[in-house]
Amino acid sequence: MQNIKGISVALLSPMTNHTANGGEKLLGNASSIKRRPDGRVYISGQMQRHALFSAIERLNLEDEDRGDTYVSNGDGTTNQIEKDLRADMGGFMHPSQGSYSGRRTAPVSATFAVATEPSEVGRDLLIRIKQNTNEESKQKQALATNEFSQDDEMQMSFHLDATALSVSKAFTYEDERHIKTEYVKHVDNSERQRRARLFLEATRFLTDYANQARNATTGEPQKALIVLDTRLSRKAARYFDMSKAEQENLKAELKARGATYFFGDDTTTDGPSVHEAYQAALDAIDSLFDPTDGADPVPFEEFAEQADA
């Protein structure tokens, strides 16, 4: 598909005996799992973004076309959109840089992952090993408990605003009633497409959940709906919540505006599997919408010096 404006991904991933996202500790050392008032466990959007960028980083390292690109840590994002994938896809805010505010809105966004049904939560008893063997140490041997959730189908979504990927905007006056929006690309179109594919592929390999829980947790999907869209819409995020009729209407709406969608389901041999759906979607990314009309890339720093971005 040509001129893709947005990529939406809605997933259903089974998780068992997991603490994918821990909440507040109760009574000092009883760790909890995050839960909504309706009893469903969830993983925050922040954790979803963290897991996504970890997956992007791993896939990028395996990619021979990565050039000098890398993924910076979330606690120190740069503004080098041409090199730092987190700066480009995750945005940044560098306060107090004089008149230039140094902000970028993230083209990539993620929703909470939420269980489709109320969850069954249990507690596991752990021994917290005393670390300091020094006799005078005040640290006591302690017991701790860990909450875990038994069996969940986690529903999650991701979205890429392809119109903003590796692109910045600047505004200039034309006359008294018009403002011209100038778009500046920081990498060429083939690199933009590579990043869009990285984003899509990464949504298949989410594994970096709660570091504290040594239980291997994975968010690899069992069912997936991938939409290559002609419009910035994220309605597909609710796909697995919809009734059959609403799903059909959504598909008709997508078709009507020239969007392409791919559905994969690993639980049946009828129709494409998740893997096949991803392969087909990755192959279908022919070009992203280019708001600069094919202009040459400009490094971010050069752009920031002259623009009021």
Added chain:
Amino acid sequence: MIDFSFFLEPPELDVAAVLTIEALTPLSMSTAQPGTYYRSQPAPSEAMLYGLLENALGWHFPEDVRTDVLKQLRQAAKDELGHGHPLKKEPWITGDEDSESASGFVTLLQYHLEFETAFLPETTHFDDLWARHARSTGTQFSGGSRNYNIGIERVMNLKGAEAINFGDRSSYKIRDPEKLLDVEAGDKVHVNALRPHFPQFYVSPTKREYVIPEGAYRYRIRTSATLAEMLGAALEAPAAPLYLGSNDGWVEARLEEVHP
């Protein structure tokens, strides 16, 4: 090319319409300076709604550009009205009644679009524990960072074994980041020696409230014919993804004119 002609027309709000906003995810709509608890309102503030509409129109202006645009448009509107026109005394031209959100957002739509009545859904609330990234000149950063320069591993191990102390009082004499690498047990290290070895942000766990609306937010609005047409088109094909509150507050919005 963004066309601001709508602003030059006197604000005759003779079109009624209904703005419907459907939340696709839980929303966290906290206002300006929340402090240590990010409480969400049950519904978006007017500033958030204006922001959503400006997002759809693609007006992502930084503050100084926004101030400038407004000034220029007012000048142009004045010129259009001509000499001694009574409308020049109106707040749309004078700016005397400009409302500004607590975070300093002045919308360009406020005189040509008014919210009349709101139909708000019931909401369920819950608190999320959020890793808030923060910067400060205080001493907290060393405890709130998972990452630091590999060169100070030995120093951090000494701290872990409680052999050295970090602080910011005058008795903490080791202040030079270069000298940090030679510290020994019993030393008092000033945080200024550590700072360059740590990342830009430290993490401070903070509660953030989310609301789950049980249905759509609906607003009856009055606006001018020109703006109604612009907004209708912008919501059909938004220039940017639509949000309320935070980056994970995804919404869909549409505008329908009401003909009485």
